[in-house]
Amino acid sequence: MLNRAAFACLSCLVFVCSQITLLSAAPPDSAVSVLQPFVDREELAGAVALVAGKEGILATETVGFADIANQKKMPPDAMFWIASQSKGMTATAVMMLVDEGKISLDDPVEKYLPEFRGQMVVVEEDENHRLLKKPDHPVTIREVLSHMSGLPFKSAVEVPTLDALPLATAVRSYAMTPLQTQPGTHYQYSNAGINTAARIIEVVTGKPYEDFMQQRLFDPLGMHDTTFWPDESQVARLAKSYRPDASKKHLVEFPLTQLSYPLTNRTNRYPMPAGGLFSTAQDTAKFCQMLLNEGELNGHRYLSKAAFKELTSRQTPASVKQSYGLGLSVGPDWFGHGGAHATNMEVHPEQGIVIIWMVQHGGFPGKGAQAKNKFRDWALQRFGK
Known part of the structure; x- marks a missing residue:
């Protein structure tokens, strides 16, 4: 049997070991140590990785390069094409009009855009024929947002x-295009x-969509660097886009092929x-x-709590596997959206944090795609509740 002195020493050893385990499990103060290896292996060009709480920024980390060829380090204020992250911002603007009683989510689109009246749905198609019929119900605002x-x-x-194309012209072309599936039955990721x-915003308010977004x-x-038309100084801060080369081992620069150049052109873009x-x-x-605070920031309310809940709750039915709200992807304990060049934003209400991942990648060599999740894990462990 152990005497009292031996037992005390053993207890002390157990305590010390437990503390060492806790210390070793603690995340590093900076995410750079987590992300830099991806840059060193040329699996990630560069990133701005940010964590915010309800009241302010908790951490801003930068690694790698905004321009590899010129060895330009990634600055904290680098500009990025955020692509489909725009969807959640557009949906938020729509919900402002819902709050004001100017539209309802279950209104048919054709109530505001008469060009959609008589739109048909494809029920049978092969290389020789296409059979159309009247849809079971007109497309609704809720359905176009989800x-x-x-x-x-x-x-x-x-x-x-x-x-x-001007927004009105593009939307008119959608009205002339048959629906691919019956409304409300299938998930079809749709810029259209x-x-x-967004076109409904213009019709209802009498303002250009871009003006409504800017003013409201x-x-x-205070999003002074958020724009459809980056000016010359913002273009100078735009991170280059990269993807794997033919060998799949290195990075090569490539342009934003989905958009027209110059990006500053307000006449033809x-x-x-x-x-x-x-x-x-x-x-x-x-x-x-603002979304982490359920529609409010710095004393200004942008959305009612009811509108916020609609925006960030799953709208897709249980019959489809995709979990999507209104302009936002919805997970079990988060909501957010990614962009075509791998940018990403996530709001974690229960953890009380926002996680922003800014890169410009059209694919990654090696394990580069894992960098985002590594940063998320670090952020949740370091700042989550």
Whole structure:
């Protein structure tokens, strides 16, 4: 049997070992140590990784390069094409009109856009014929915001880029395109749907969509670097886009092929509500902080709590596997959205944090795609409740 002295020593040893375990399990103070190996292996060009709470920024980390060829380090205020992260911002603007009683989510789109009256749905098709019929019900605003409308991703006339047509012209082309599925029955990821909802903003308010966004969302939130048309100084801060080369081992630069150049051109480039925005990590965090606070930030309420709940709750039926709200993906304990060049924003209400991941990648060599999740894990462990 152990005497008292031996037992005390053993107890002390157990305590010390437990403390060592706790210390070793604690996350590092900076995420750089987590992310830098991806840069060193040329699996990640560079990133701005940000964590915010309800009242402010908790951490801003930068690694790698905004421009590899010129060895330009990634700055905290780098600009990024956030692409489909625009969808959640557009849906938020739509919900402002719901709050004001100007529209209802279950209104048919054709109530505001008469060009959609008489739209048909494809019920049978092969290389020799296409059979159309009247849909079971007209497409609703809720359905265009949740990718349940049956509208295609884009129309046949949206070529070669997604920003080449005025919004009214693009939406008219959707109305002329048969629905691919019965409304409300299938999930079909659709830029056309989000753009259609944005056109309703214009019709209802009498303002251009981009002006409504600027006046009601971007300016009040202080999102001064969020724009469809980055100016010359913002273009100078735009991170280059990279993807794997032919060997799949290295990175090669490539242009934003979905958009027209020059990006500063306000004459021939048009705002694309489903994916045209450029922004910074800090600006995107402000939008997400507003959602983390259930529609309010710095004493200004943007959405009622009811509108916030609709926006961030699953709208897709149990019959489809995709969990989507209104312009936002919805997980079991988070909501947010990614972009075409791998940017991402997530709001974790229970943890009380926002996680912003800003990169410009059209694919990753090696294990580069894992960097985002590594940063998320670090952020949740370091700042989550």
